[in-house]
Amino acid sequence: MEAPRLTTKTFHLQHGTSVYELHLKRLEADRVQLRGTKISNPEGSKALDEVEAHVQQRGNEIVLKTANGPHRAIAVRTARGVWVSLGERTAFFEFARKDVDAVSTQPVKTEIHAPMTGKIVDVRVKPNQKVGLGDILVIMEAMKMEFKLEAPMEALIESVGCEKGQLVDLGQLLVQLKTLDNKKA
Amino acid sequence: MFKKVLVANRGEIAIRIFGTLRDLGIRSVAVYSEADRESPHVIAADEACEIGPPPAAESYLQFGKIIEAARKTKCDAIHPGYGFLSENPLFVEAVQTAGLVFIGPSADAMRQMGDKGEARQLAEHAGVPITPGASAMQNPKEIGKAARKLGLPVLLKAAAGGGGKGMRLIREAREISEAIGAAQREAQASFSDSRLIVEKFIQPARHIEVQIIADQQGNTIALGERECSLQRRHQKIIEESPSTAVSKSLRDELQRAASKLAKAVGYTSAGTIEFLLGQDDSFYFMEMNTRLQVEHPVTEAVTGVDLVRLQLEVAAGKKLPLAQKDVQLRGHAIEARLYAEDPNREFLPMTGEVLALQWPNLPGFRVDSGIMAYQKIHAHYDPMLAKLITWGPDREQARQRLIHALRETAILGLTTNRDFLIELLKSTEFSSGETYTGTLATWMSERDLSHELESEMLVAAAVAADRSFAKQAGNSISGEQDPYSPWRSLGGWRHLG
Incomplete structure (x- = not known):
C-alpha cells in the first residue's frame, strides 16, 4: 500500500452559464474530498456543499460512493473539457479560464456565431442597422430544417460576416453586434 | 424468395433491415457515401458499395448509382428504408425498369398517396373523413x-x-x-x-396512425394503432402502441378506414395511415406514409410480427401469413427517439464525435442504433442516433422500463436529447396518458430548467478532469473495455466494401 498523498488540485469548469471552481483533495488513493464554489452571472458566487467520496475509475466508468450511496458515472476527458453522464443527467464541463472574476462580469454577448454547420438561407441585416430584441438576423438551414438566429438584445449591427447561400462551419462568426448604449466604447 | 437485397439507406434502419435479411438467409448489400465509409451500417451488410460524396443529393438520392450498385453486386431487389428515395415513384419505376424488385408499394399507389392534395380527395371518395x-x-x-x-x-x-x-x-x-x-x-x-x-388545425387532438400491410393477392390487414402525439418541430419523439385513447370499437373503426383507403389505391407492402383523433373520438385522415415508418418497432413489439420480413415476403409475391383475425395486440410498447440535438436550444441539431457509448440491457428492451463508438455525426444527415423501445404487460411497466433503459444509456461527445426524454417520460402529462399534439409545447414552456447539478456529478467531473487520477487508475484510453461496442458484436461478419 502506498502512503496517501494529500494533494489538492483546483479545476475551473464551466457548465452552461455557471463556472464551478472545484478543489479536489486526494485523501487516500481511492478517496477524495470536493469543495468548491459555483459562480453564475448574475446570481454571483455560492459555496458548494463539501462532499467526500470513495472513487474507482475504470476506463470511462467512475464508480462513486458518497453518503447518498453508490453512483455510477460515465465520463470522457477531451482537450476542451469533460463529459459526464450520471443517472438522469448528462453534462459537458468546459475548461474555463482561471480568472473567475472575468467570468462573473461577462460582457453581454455581441457576436452571433453559427450554432451548427449549414447553409445561410437569408441575411436580414446590414451594417449600421439598428435591431430590436428578437429581430431575425440570419436564417440558416441544416439537415433540411431552418433556424432563425435572432438578436439577443437591442443593438446596432457592426458587421456581417456571411452572405446568402454561403456554407458556414459551426462556430463561425456571422454577425457582430454593438450595444446601442455604448458605455465601453 | 430473394437471394440478395440492396438497402438504399444508412444508419439504424439499414442495420435493422440487414438483421431480417440475415434471419432469412438472404445476402445483403449496403451503399454508403464518402462520409459514411466508417459508419456501422457498412459493416452490418455482407457487401458494400460507395456511391458518392457526402451530400445526400449526390449519393443516397442518386438513382443511377444505387441501381448500378445493385446490378454490380447481382441483387434481385432493393429495400429503400424510410426517407431518401423511399417515397419517390420515379425511383420505383427506375428500379423496375432495371429488372429489379422494389420492396414497397407500386409507383402508382405511391404517387396517389404521395401528393397530399390527391390523397385527401381519394380519402374523401373512399368515405374516410378528412380535415x-x-x-x-x-x-x-x-x-x-x-x-x-x-x-x-x-x-x-x-x-x-x-x-x-x-x-x-x-x-x-x-x-x-x-x-x-x-x-x-x-x-x-x-x-x-x-x-x-x-x-x-384541430386542437386538442391526438396523432394516431394505423399500420397496414397488404399482399399482391389483395389481402390487407391492419396491425393496430400507434400514438405519436408528442412531437417537436412536427417530428415525433415518443411513440407508443396501443393508444390510451383508443377503445376496442374505435380501433376497429380506425382499422377499417385504413384498410379501405389502402384498398382504394391497390396498395401493397407496409404503409401507415395517419389520423387526427379529436376528444370526441371523431377522426380525420391526414396522410398516408407509403413506406416502413421509423416507429414500426412498437407495432412489432405488441403484435409479434417482423414487418420487414412481411415486406420481403409480399414483395416476393407470397401471400400474407396471417389474416386480420390472427392479429392480437399484447401488452404495451413505447419508443423514444434519441437525437443529436439540444432540447434547450430549440432542438438544434448537434454534430460531434461519439466518444463513449453505452446501451442498457434489461427485459423487454430493444435498441435500433445507427451509431458506434468514435463515429463522427455529420450535419449531412438526419440527427437521429438510435431508437430505444421497451415492452411491458401494461403501459406503466413499459414506461418504467424505458426510463430505466434511458438512465443506463450514455452517449458522450455530443449533446443529445437523452436527459430530456427521461424528463418527458417522467412527467405527469406523459404518465397520465393525456397526450395531445400540443402537449409537448405546453410542457416545454412550463418546464423548470433550474435544476442544480448533484454533488456526485461534480465529483465525477473533477475526477475526470484530473489527468493523474486516470493514469494512476491504470487507464487512459476510453471505450476499449466497452462491452456494448458494436465492434464486439461483429463476430464473423465481413466487410467486403
Whole structure:
C-alpha cells in the first residue's frame, strides 16, 4: 500500500452559464474530498456543499460512493473539457479560464456565431442597422430544417460576416453586434 | 424468395433491415457515401458499395448509382428504408425498369398517396373523413388567402412529402407570410416542389396512425394503432402502441378506414395511415406514409410480427401469413427517439464525435442504433442516433422500463436529447396518458430548467478532469473495455466494401 498523498488540485469548469471552481483533495488513493464554489452571472458566487467520496475509475466508468450511496458515472476527458453522464443527467464541463472574476462580469454577448454547420438561407441585416430584441438576423438551414438566429438584445449591427447561400462551419462568426448604449466604447 | 437485397439507406434502419435479411438467409448489400465509409451500417451488410460524396443529393438520392450498385453486386431487389428515395415513384419505376424488385408499394399507389392534395380527395371518395382544408397551391398569395379563409390556426404542409419538412403552424395573421416563405423553401429543398396544402388545425387532438400491410393477392390487414402525439418541430419523439385513447370499437373503426383507403389505391407492402383523433373520438385522415415508418418497432413489439420480413415476403409475391383475425395486440410498447440535438436550444441539431457509448440491457428492451463508438455525426444527415423501445404487460411497466433503459444509456461527445426524454417520460402529462399534439409545447414552456447539478456529478467531473487520477487508475484510453461496442458484436461478419 502506498502512503496517501494529500494533494489538492483546483479545476475551473464551466457548465452552461455557471463556472464551478472545484478543489479536489486526494485523501487516500481511492478517496477524495470536493469543495468548491459555483459562480453564475448574475446570481454571483455560492459555496458548494463539501462532499467526500470513495472513487474507482475504470476506463470511462467512475464508480462513486458518497453518503447518498453508490453512483455510477460515465465520463470522457477531451482537450476542451469533460463529459459526464450520471443517472438522469448528462453534462459537458468546459475548461474555463482561471480568472473567475472575468467570468462573473461577462460582457453581454455581441457576436452571433453559427450554432451548427449549414447553409445561410437569408441575411436580414446590414451594417449600421439598428435591431430590436428578437429581430431575425440570419436564417440558416441544416439537415433540411431552418433556424432563425435572432438578436439577443437591442443593438446596432457592426458587421456581417456571411452572405446568402454561403456554407458556414459551426462556430463561425456571422454577425457582430454593438450595444446601442455604448458605455465601453 | 430473394437471394440478395440492396438497402438504399444508412444508419439504424439499414442495420435493422440487414438483421431480417440475415434471419432469412438472404445476402445483403449496403451503399454508403464518402462520409459514411466508417459508419456501422457498412459493416452490418455482407457487401458494400460507395456511391458518392457526402451530400445526400449526390449519393443516397442518386438513382443511377444505387441501381448500378445493385446490378454490380447481382441483387434481385432493393429495400429503400424510410426517407431518401423511399417515397419517390420515379425511383420505383427506375428500379423496375432495371429488372429489379422494389420492396414497397407500386409507383402508382405511391404517387396517389404521395401528393397530399390527391390523397385527401381519394380519402374523401373512399368515405374516410378528412380535415377541412385547401388543396395544393404554389402561389404564396393564394396560400395566404386560403389560410385566412379557413380561419386560424392553420397548418401548412408540403404537398409533396412528409417527415415534418415544410410544415408550419400559423396561429396569428402576422405570421402568415413568414411561415409560407419558410415552408416553401423547406419544401423546395426537401422535395423539389414548393406547393403547399393548408389544413384547419384541430386542437386538442391526438396523432394516431394505423399500420397496414397488404399482399399482391389483395389481402390487407391492419396491425393496430400507434400514438405519436408528442412531437417537436412536427417530428415525433415518443411513440407508443396501443393508444390510451383508443377503445376496442374505435380501433376497429380506425382499422377499417385504413384498410379501405389502402384498398382504394391497390396498395401493397407496409404503409401507415395517419389520423387526427379529436376528444370526441371523431377522426380525420391526414396522410398516408407509403413506406416502413421509423416507429414500426412498437407495432412489432405488441403484435409479434417482423414487418420487414412481411415486406420481403409480399414483395416476393407470397401471400400474407396471417389474416386480420390472427392479429392480437399484447401488452404495451413505447419508443423514444434519441437525437443529436439540444432540447434547450430549440432542438438544434448537434454534430460531434461519439466518444463513449453505452446501451442498457434489461427485459423487454430493444435498441435500433445507427451509431458506434468514435463515429463522427455529420450535419449531412438526419440527427437521429438510435431508437430505444421497451415492452411491458401494461403501459406503466413499459414506461418504467424505458426510463430505466434511458438512465443506463450514455452517449458522450455530443449533446443529445437523452436527459430530456427521461424528463418527458417522467412527467405527469406523459404518465397520465393525456397526450395531445400540443402537449409537448405546453410542457416545454412550463418546464423548470433550474435544476442544480448533484454533488456526485461534480465529483465525477473533477475526477475526470484530473489527468493523474486516470493514469494512476491504470487507464487512459476510453471505450476499449466497452462491452456494448458494436465492434464486439461483429463476430464473423465481413466487410467486403
